[in-house]
Structures are given as structure tokens and as C-alpha cells.
Amino acid sequence: MAITVGIAGFTGKFAKRLVSHLLKRHNVSIRGYCRDPSKAPETISSSAQVTLFEGDAFNKDALTVFAKGCDVIVCCYLGDDKLMVDGQKMLIDVCDECEVPRYIASDWALDYTKLKLGELFPKDPMIHVKAYAGTKKVQGVHILIGGFMKPIFSPFFNIYDPQSQALRFWSSGDEIMEGTTYNNAAEFTAAVAVDQKATGILKCNFFQYPESSVAELPSKNSPLLFEKVYGIKPTLESNGSLDDLYKLMHVKREKIPEDIYSYISLFFYYYWINGQTLLGKDLHNDRYAEVKPVSWANFMTQWPLKALPTSFFALNA
Known part of the structure; x- marks a missing residue:
């Protein structure tokens, strides 16, 4: 079944790695959103599977054009709290309005659901975003990987x-x-993105496992x-x-x-x-056999x- 994956923050390092894995899947179309499409590597931007959209994180009109027709949107933002909280909230709102079924938040972290606000302060935005996504129609997806x-x-x-x-x-x-390599995390995210049944919290800890x-x-x-x-x-x-x-x-x-x-x-x-x-033993490592742990x-x-x-x-x- 063909699937359209939207990636916001398309030219970031993690997004590029994610795209490289998605392009191996011939049934995937990719819609990329970023401030400067010229920064995307030519090997990616020239692919017939990729369509790029220009705009910033707070341009709702541009975000709406990008989001329409997506089966899932992966947020690859990395920045200050305004971007990570307010920027993601706007993207989630656009997903709701455009009836995008799933939203993969910019997480890839320790199990921050066990933290109180202010404890590990760089992860506070994730706590806010997860709570916000839980109030919307779009189904939030949160990938926890331990540490990079x-x-x-x-x-x-x-x-x-x-x-x-x-x-x-x-x-x-x-x-x-607990932890996961950068590449394993991107490969796992690609597998989650094309798995339309994957929702909620998914945990992988490839570096220690098995x-x-x-x-x-x-x-x-x-x-x-x-x-x-x-x-x-x-x-x-x-x-x-x-x-x-x-x-x-x-x-x-x-x-x-x-x-x-x-x-x-x-x-x-x-x-x-x-x-x-700690992520613990309730992991999803074996859910996607194509991801080989390092x-x-x-x-x-x-x-x-x-x-x-x-x-x-x-x-x-």
C-alpha cells in the first residue's frame, strides 16, 4: 500500500538519515517541509519520491499546503523551547485540520513520561507536546530510544x-x-512511519539489546x-x-x-x-525485523x- 510521509524540519541531520531509509521503500512518497529547500542534498531533492515545500515553523498557510495528503507527519524540529513546543503545537493543529491520521513527535529520548517538569529541563517540551497531542484527533506517536x-x-x-x-x-x-545509535533510531522511525497501525509510545533500545x-x-x-x-x-x-x-x-x-x-x-x-x-523490558525492538541492532x-x-x-x-x- 502506497503511503505519503511528511517530514517537517526536512534539512536537519536526523531528517536526512530518516529520508535515506524511507527512500529504500518504493511505496513511499515523501513531502519535505523546511525554510530553505536548497539545503537538501541533490541526491534527495532530485528523487521522484520527494516533493519539497518551503516555509517556517509558524507559517500556518505553508504548513497546511505541506500537510494536505499526508498519511503521517514526522516532526524533526530541533531548537529552542518556542520551536519545540509552540512550533509543534501549530503543526499538530494543522494535522488535525488536514485530517492527517498520525503525528510522530520530535522525541527520540529517555522515557521522559517518568519525569516531572523541570527535572530534566531540556525534555520539558516533549512532556508538553505529548499532553497537547493527546487532546487532538491526530494520533500521537512517541519514539523513545534511551540516549543517542x-x-x-x-x-x-x-x-x-x-x-x-x-x-x-x-x-x-x-x-x-540504555541507548540507540543515530542510524538505528532513524531506521526504526522509518519503519514506524510506514506502519499505519503504529501509534502511542514505541520503545527501542538497540544498543544494549540483545x-x-x-x-x-x-x-x-x-x-x-x-x-x-x-x-x-x-x-x-x-x-x-x-x-x-x-x-x-x-x-x-x-x-x-x-x-x-x-x-x-x-x-x-x-x-x-x-x-x-529506563525504558525497561517492554520494548518494540523485534517489531521491525529489518532494523538490525548495533x-x-x-x-x-x-x-x-x-x-x-x-x-x-x-x-x-
Whole structure:
């Protein structure tokens, strides 16, 4: 059955990866919405399966033209709270007016449904949007993936030190860190988009699954895996307890709240490992057999040791 997938925020990094997987499906037509269609790669924009529409997130007339005829709309917005909340609300309203059956929200996150507003503040928009979508005719779809795994090795988290070959951790270092690679998340989203029965919350945790070990990195057992892949056994350095981390992240935020990058990674790390946002065992990993999970070892072998810290995706790209 042919299906038309609308993608808002078409030229973003995740959207491009999503489109690459959708184009492998010959029964899919893609309608892309973005501020500057010229930024779309020619390999995508020249496809007979793709139609591009120009407009910003708050141009209701342009959004309406884009949304008409879509069987599902995937929101790939990434930006400030105004875009992530008000922009998505407008897009949801347009979906309702144009009778688009499903709306895949810009989530791809830890299980934020277990958070209170203000706890992991970057995820507050998702809580607002999920609640808003629940009041509309369009059926909301929310894809939870744990955390994106590439930033683990980046300066953002400061877990891996390429100079000293050290792995740093908070708490015991053995906590579960659920997650999914960027590509697996996009591939899973493509499968959800074309599955017209997929609604509500869908959870995938491909990075840990189906391995039995829990937090291979960073953990007290991680040097074994690191040594196996790179031939180097890193040292382990404790940053402190979970309580120490909680205190530090709030002190930094209270001291200079506008310097968000001095503490945002600490908030992510805390709620990633404190057990509150775990996806658990009720996953949808096996729902789409075409999505092949990538393990820690698989991921690491794709990157030379020197390039490992640069493997992360840009959060604002």
C-alpha cells in the first residue's frame, strides 16, 4: 500500500538519515517541509519520491499546503523551547485540520513520561507536546530510544579522555545506560512511519539489546571491551557518587544559569543512570525485523581510536 510521509524540519541531520531509509521503500512518497529547500542534498531533492515545500515553523498557510495528503507527519524540529513546543503545537493543529491520521513527535529520548517538569529541563517540551497531542484527533506517536550513543565518547559528556586513555564515571559505573545509535533510531522511525497501525509510545533500545551485559561503557568491566577492540586498557576514574553529581549540576545551574553547556550534560548523565527514565523490558525492538541492532563492539570497531571523540553528532545541527 502506497503511503505519503511528511517530514517537517526536512534539512536537519536526523531528517536526512530518516529520508535515506524511507527512500529504500518504493511505496513511499515523501513531502519535505523546511525554510530553505536548497539545503537538501541533490541526491534527495532530485528523487521522484520527494516533493519539497518551503516555509517556517509558524507559517500556518505553508504548513497546511505541506500537510494536505499526508498519511503521517514526522516532526524533526530541533531548537529552542518556542520551536519545540509552540512550533509543534501549530503543526499538530494543522494535522488535525488536514485530517492527517498520525503525528510522530520530535522525541527520540529517555522515557521522559517518568519525569516531572523541570527535572530534566531540556525534555520539558516533549512532556508538553505529548499532553497537547493527546487532546487532538491526530494520533500521537512517541519514539523513545534511551540516549543517542555517539556523544558518550565526546567532550560533551567528558567520559572518555583520549589524552590519558581514561574512562570517567559517576556513581558505581555499572548503571544501565540504555541507548540507540543515530542510524538505528532513524531506521526504526522509518519503519514506524510506514506502519499505519503504529501509534502511542514505541520503545527501542538497540544498543544494549540483545546483549546481556548492561552498561558496557562506561563501567568497571568496560576496559575489557575497550582492550578487545583497541588493544588498550584504559584506566577508570570515579568522579563521585550519584548524590555528588546531583549537587554539582544544580550548583552550576544556579551559579550561572545562562551558561547552559556547563551543566546540561550533567543533567543528562544523571537522569540517564539514576534509573528513573529506563525504558525497561517492554520494548518494540523485534517489531521491525529489518532494523538490525548495533552493539557497543560493532560501533567502536567502526571508529579508529583517534577519531572516536569526534564520532558524536552536533546537537544543534
